[in-house]
Amino acid sequence: MSAPRTPQEALAFFTKLNPSGIKLGLERVREALEALGHPERRYPALHVAGTNGKGSTCAFTAAALQAAGHHVGLYTSPHLVRINERIRVDGVDISDEDFGRAILEVLERYPSAVSEPMTYFEFGTVVALWHFARVGVDVAVLETGLGGRLDATTASSPVVTAITPVSFDHMEYLGHTLAAIAGEKAGILKPGVPCVVSRQEPEALEAIVRKAEALGVPLWVEGKDFAGETKADGTLSYRGPSWSLEGLALALRGPHQKQNAAVALACLExxxxxxxxxxxxxxxxxxxSARWPGRLEEVPGQPPLLLDGAHNPAGVEVLLASLRALYADRRIHLVFGVVGDKDRGPMMRALFPKCTSVQLTPLETPRSLAPAAYLDxxxxxxADVAAxxxxxxxxxxxxxxxGQGDVVLCTGSLFLVGMVKARLG
Structure with missing residues (x-):
């Protein structure tokens, strides 16, 4: 692969890297950051891991930091429609011109990325950390991609870390027990750097506590050190080590967002x-004011479309709780697509019986599972299923x-949500 020379060629270079490629380990990212003069050390960061809720937690936190007058970088994944969504400053996606320029600057300083290409996620992480330093953010919010211990974002230098609810996902990489998965997520912990931990299953919390004690990490644990409570009027109250807030309204919908908001507030504190x-x-x-598209996002129309990125059993349970709270007594017509490496059985058994009809669709990714493979x-x-x-x-x-009052729900994968959003423009 030849070195790109223009911002347009640089973007093309990035998009040709394999989006599905996974190569766990921090050596390549650390080598690149050293060649770049350690941009990740030029601003404080919040680093967030977990199975579900980490994106919403990042969105809440970044919006509050921006409201506080800070110049805020936000790095998340995956994107829904355009890769630019992954790198945002003050709520705005990076432009093609800035993205291409940042890629060129990284490659100029670290030409090994051309001769020995990094993975899509590794390279995107390095570019994000470089861009945030280049534009002079005051603080960055970084979401892990997969796991934590060997995730590219773990090469960052956070002043606070956080772990949202841990459940079963990516077991082929992270392990087949909650303790093993939580141990991988807890790999983001840094000696002496405080970590905010959401309410967890006991074995997951034990694994996190064990790692924290070994590193001397102060933990802020939900239910012990901070808590959020839903009031009769639907608002949230928060109690933390020093903060106390009442009457909080949330921009993101669903009962589960109360927990994500409480974790975000603890991170901010x-x-x-x-x-x-x-x-x-x-x-x-x-x-x-936080925005996080594709998570319980309703697109008005007749019928309305409901887009949700639930893609594992725990995410589907959260989705079902939201449907009960927000769409009780309304018939659900499901459009469902899933990638082949997901634990689809529990997702289907929980969701499909609650739906009036189910339409199975392939996804626009090599990882897609063909509908015929699970039609029976x-x-x-x-009772009403078609592929x-x-x-x-x-x-x-x-x-x-x-019919009148019914809802069309699109879920099963963030790939599917992105495909629908692309068609909606």
Whole structure:
């Protein structure tokens, strides 16, 4: 692969890296960051790991930091429609011109990335950390990709870390017990750097506590050191080591967002204690203004489309709780697509019987599972199931079946949510 010379060629170079390639380990990223003069050390960062809820937690936190007047970098994955969504400054996706320029600058300083290409996620992480330093952010919020211990983002230098709820996902890389998976997530912990931990299953919490004790990491544990409580009027109250907030309104929908918001507030309180000033009113404003597309996102219409990126059993349980809270007594017509390496059985058994109809669709990724491969399994769980060769046909079928007051739900994969959003423009 030849070295790119223009921002446009640089973007093409990046997109040619394998998006599905996974090569765990920090050696390549650390080598690149050293060649770049350690951009990750030029700003304080919050580093967030977990199985579910980490993206929403990052969105809440970044919005509050911006409301506090900080110049904020946000790095998340995966993207829904465009790769630019992964790197944001003050809520705005990186432009093609800035993205291409940042890639060129990284390759100029670390030409080994051309002769020995890094993975898509590794290279994107390095570019993000470089771009944040280049534009002079005051603080960055970084979401892990997979796991934590060997995730590319773990080469960063956070002043606070956080672990959202841990459940079963990516078992082929992280292990087959909650303790093993939590141990991998806890790999983001740094000696002496405080870590905010959401409520966890006992074996997951034990693994995190064990790692924290070994490194001398102060833990802020939900239910012990901080807590959020839903009030009768639907608002959230928060109690932390120093902060106390009442009447908090959340921009993101669903009962589970109360926990994500509480974890975000604890992160903000910890950042404030570490020198990143966050007034209480900025925290309130951030929770009420955060945006996180594709998570319980309703697109108005007849019928309305509900887009949710649930892609593992725990995520589906959270989705079902939200459906009960927000769409009780409304018939659900499901458009479902899944990648082949996901634990689809528990997802289908929990979700399909709650739906009036199910339309199975392939995804636009080599990892997609063909609908025919699980059509019989699906038909044992719902009376009205069909398999389609493309998303447009599946969506049309769901819309035709939906009557007055019904909802079309698209879920099973963030790939699917991105495909629908791309079609909606």
């Amino acid at each position: 910890a950042l404030h204690a570490r020198g990143v000033a966050v007034p209480l009113e900025a925290a309130r404003t951030g929770l009420a 399994e699906a038909r044992s769980l719902c 389609w060769s493309d998303l447009d046909s599946a969506l049309d079928a769901a819309r035709r079946k939906a």
